Amino acid sequence: MSVTIRRIDERFARHEEMLALIKGSFAYMDGVIDPPSSAHRLTVATLKDKIRDEIGLIAEIDGWLAGCAFLRPEPEFLYVGKLAVAAKAQGTGIGTRFLAESEVIARQLGKPGLRLETRIELTGNHRRFAAWGFVRTAERSHAGYDRPTFIEMQKSLA
Numbered sequence: 675m676s677v678t679i680r681r682i683d684e685r686f687a688r689h690e691e692m693l694a695l696i697k698g699s700f701a702y703m704d705g706v707i708d709p710p711s712s713a714h715r716l717t718v719a720t721l722k723d724k725i726r727d728e729i730g731l732i733a734e735i736d737g738w739l740a741g742c743a744f745l746r747p748e749p750e751f752l753y754v755g756k757l758a759v760a761a762k763a764q765g766t767g768i769g770t771r772f773l774a775e776s777e778v779i780a781r782q783l784g785k786p787g788l789r790l791e792t793r794i795e796l797t798g799n800h801r802r803f804a805a806w807g808f809v810r811t812a813e814r815s816h817a818g819y820d821r822p823t824f825i826e827m828q829k830s831l832a
Contacts (some may be wrong), residue, residue: 751789
């Protein structure tokens with residue numbers, strides 16, 4: 675099995691497939707996290723905006739869309755968001771390869787590190803990101819919540 679990671683741009687035309695990938699790979703969070711994932715609010719139109727405004731990465735296995743991630747430059751970091759890997763492609767190293775490519779892009783942009791956010795309830799994700807070198811830097815709340823709903827994690831590239 676050969677996995678190809680590549681950047682995409684506005685010429686990308688597989689929006690429905692990517693939307694299904696994101697929603698499918700975030701579905702396990704339903705009933706686990708509160709508030710619900712922002713993946714539920716994604717549409718083809720908002721996905722097109724995301725592709726236009728951010729740096730999109732995809733993983734393909736023999737042409738099949740197996741994963742995606744979106745990177746957004748911030749003043750001090752490169753933010754990693756909507757990292758999604760299809761269930762049948764998990765464990766193949768796609769997430770690790772997305773993070774490696776994110777590091778390359780961050781360095782090209784002169785960013786000293788990566789930043790991401792993950793829900794407080796998703797302790798398995800916390801462990802996975804920690805294994806990839808991320809450290810917890812803050813606990814935050816979504817608007818209207820009086821308890822932490824997500825954590826911020828950062829990875830220094832120094």
